[in-house]
Amino acid sequence: MRRGWYCVLLWWVLACQAIAGGVDELRAAPAMPTAKRIVALSWEAAENLLELGITPLAVADADDYRRWVAQPLLPAGALSAGSRLEPNLELLASLKPDLILSSPVLDALRPRLQAIAPVLSIDAFRPNEDHAQAAEAIFRQLGRVLGRQPQADARLHQLALGFAQLRQQLQAHGARRLPRVQVIRFANASNVYVYGSNAMPVLALRRLGLNTTGTAAASVWGINQQRVVDLVAWRDDVVLYQEPFAEAGRLFVSPLWQGMPFVRQQRLAAVAPAWSYGGVGSLYYLAQRMTAALLRLPLLADQPVAANRASRRSST
Amino acid sequence: MEHVIAKPGLYGRLPGALYWALAGLMVLAGLHLWLNGGMPPAGPWWQQQDIASLQFYYASLPRMVMALLAGAALGLSGSVLQQLSGNRLVSPMTLGISSGAWLGVVLAAVVLPDNPSLSSGWPALLGAMLALGLVLLLAGPRGLNGLPLVLAGMAVNLLLGGMATMLVLLHDQYASNLFVWGAGDLVQIDWQWAQWLWPRLLPVVLLLWLAPRPLAMLSLGVAAARGRGLALGTILLLLLAALWLSAVTVTAVGLIGFIGLLAPNLARLLGARRPLAQLACSAFLGAACLLGSDCLALAIGRWTGSSLPSGAVTALLGGPLLLWLVRRSMNAAQHTAMLQIPGSQRQWRKRNYLLLLGTLLGLCWLSIALAPGPDGWQWQWPDALLWSLRWPRSLVALSAGAGLALAGVLLQRLLRNPLASPDLLGLSAGSTLCMLLVAACLGRSLLQDGILFALLGALLVLVALLGLGRRHQYAPGMMALSGIALAAMLDAMLQTVLAKGTPDSLAVLAWLSGSSYRVTPAQALSLGLAMLLLAVLALACQRVLTLLGLGDGLAQGRGLHLAAARLGLLLLVALLTAAVTAVLGPVAFLGLLAPHMASMLGARQAARQLLVAALLGAALLLLADWLGRVLIYPRQLPLGMLASVLCGCYFLLLLGWQRLRRGGGQ
Incomplete structure (x- = not known):
């Protein structure tokens, strides 16, 4: 009896360790520059392909991708491959792809996906890893595997330039004086998701050279659920919230919200939507939108023009 | 406490206890405020x-006011x-009212x-009315006072949920902001909800004034009440x-179960007998219970550093309390309560077997050969x-359908209740709960080696049920109610997990x-073999079934030997359900x-019923x-949910049609 339990335990421990994926798998993968018909079963993978200039044959939840990720644009010709949790295997089989880009959610399906086409599982969201660095490594490796290394390097360079530009823009407005910046998304009028230091928006802020939160969230996606009331603890922080927020009309007029330190001192700004669980492209779009939001803050926008000129002169 | 009830007087011994009760409530309120952030600086509030x-x-x-209002409303509604x-x-x-309201919202x-104005309350009320109408239709006028x-x-x-x-x-991204609400959250950010709720609770006063007389008449029995001139209106x-x-409460604070069940029962335990x-x-008591469990939710939230919905705490506390209550209060008549579902007088013919087998084979062929592809529908034998x-999906559907149908026949004959189904034992709920708990505690993805934990959970529930049931000779009512309690706890867990709002939430939901x-x-092969074996068993x-x-x-x-026979059959039902649940997740209604x-x-x-039901179940799934x-x-739509909803709708239509036809004939 007892031996039976040990066997079960052993099997369980082994099963835990058998999870591969992420960058390591991509590094070990051989180059397949001839792969043209590629299916993306996660939005992260679809985004990476599009950034490399490849239009995927099919994308899981393609319609929702167009609505929620939006950028980079998915051409209308790309099919929907079913849902991200349960992609349609029969459809995949009849599409006869050259390569399937999968995600760890689908690890259990791997043998069956492999019967259809070679599978690469990519995932930047692994515990105790810098998701932004992982996303960059994944993008580079994916470029190598698909024979598009020059494009990958060029795009990364372009994104780095973009980041530098954003950073400069912020510096020009005196962002160095900014206190800690926090990013949240509202669940409803009384609950918020707070992004921790392991979340993409916060990593984007850090890349912009801004002072931001240093505590990681428990979930691997980097979000913690909190009550709106608890935000009171942020005495001096700047707060960015991601749109859309349907109940803004109700929350923002309440006396409690009006009494929040960051509301009283006008250190709150809305950020236009961008995908928070994506790859290198999404990281940049997040940074772009958050920079725009920050520049609307009175704290930066009221910066006297003379100071701007002075900083510009010093930079040239 | 029971002996004090005979004491004359409108309230029995209550006024004496009233001071204690009020004092207790004050202490709870103070605790609640303290846990929720402490007292403000002294001074008039308008200057602060x-x-x-x-x-x-x-x-x-x-938040405190909302807990009191919602608790009181739920307690009153339950009473x-x-x-x-x-x-x-x-x-x-x-009664399914709350899940009706949830569906409405x-x-x-x-x-x-x-449209952010979901706050009108009407969707919830319509859903609640629909649920109650369905329940009354199902139970019929004679089934009101029992199991x-x-x-x-x-x-x-199950159906509305x-x-x-x-x-x-189907609309994951739109609906995800509902998850927090669904978990029964009392968190407030202003007085808007309290101001919305209290005028809508005003009918309460009228109720307290008008209700006692008709309720007192009803307590003598429907016939006697009719005789004394009580109108149906x-x-x-x-x-x-x-x-x-209950509908306005659900709209304001989300799904909070058990308060409406516990409060009236506690009131009776404490000696309240007259309607008023x-x-x-x-x-x-409803107000006090909800305030108390919200205190616990706050304390847990403080202790663990993350917020816990109040509804989840209520359900986790309420499940065991329900069991305790049932064991105290259920009498023998309720244990063996029966429900008549109108049957047909049709005779079984031999050629029906042929018909059934033919249909099954036709369905097999359909499910293998006909499917849509990227270039439209394809009607051909598939390639390798x-x-x-x-084939694994079809085989699993076949064997799971047969297994659940067998479990259903066994259970219905065992409990002598045509509304019993494998879900009622709470086995599938138990295995799911176990998987969710393991995933939450170890922080692992639910989909890894879940089957092991599903089986473990089902077995745990089985052991618990057998332990509980032995004292009651495995009485059907007891078993069913423990299933209900477990299902409610599962629901609370599920809502809590969903309320976390991470991308994993949807994975949980999809598996469920x-x-x-x-x-x-x-x-697929092992499930098929297991089902074959269990079907032979x-x-x-x-013979035992016929005798029972x-x-x-x-x-x-x-x-x-009654107890032994019941134990054996229950074990068989448990095995059937656990095997299916472990592979497929919960499938309701088919059984x-x-x-x-x-x-x-x-x-x-x-x-014959076993055989025919198994064939039908296989074909349906x-x-x-x-x-x-x-x-x-x-x-793709998940098989279990589709089957549940389709079978559930068909079942209700059938029942409603038959009842109406019989009603018209009279």
């Missing part, structure tokens, strides 16, 4: 502008419902995604008031790759909706419907699997 006072006056205080039906197991939760959110009403409520709960889940899955009005109370005393006491993708998608060939039990059908006395007279359809076709003899694959191609 610092954040601590704002927090106190706009977050802590309204009215219990006194109307004369059934102590009735409450907004057990989800539907409204999906149809009008950009049938509760079982019907459970069935409606399943529909809501399906909607959420009055009863309906009271019912509507109770519904309104029961109403007042229930309202008071497609075949390897299709019972999908044949992830089934491997090995799993079930057929071997046919004669009644306990006669069966014992013929030399049947309810298949036996019923079999007996409608004329297969009323034990062995196969059809559901095929529909799930093709209906919204290339996305």
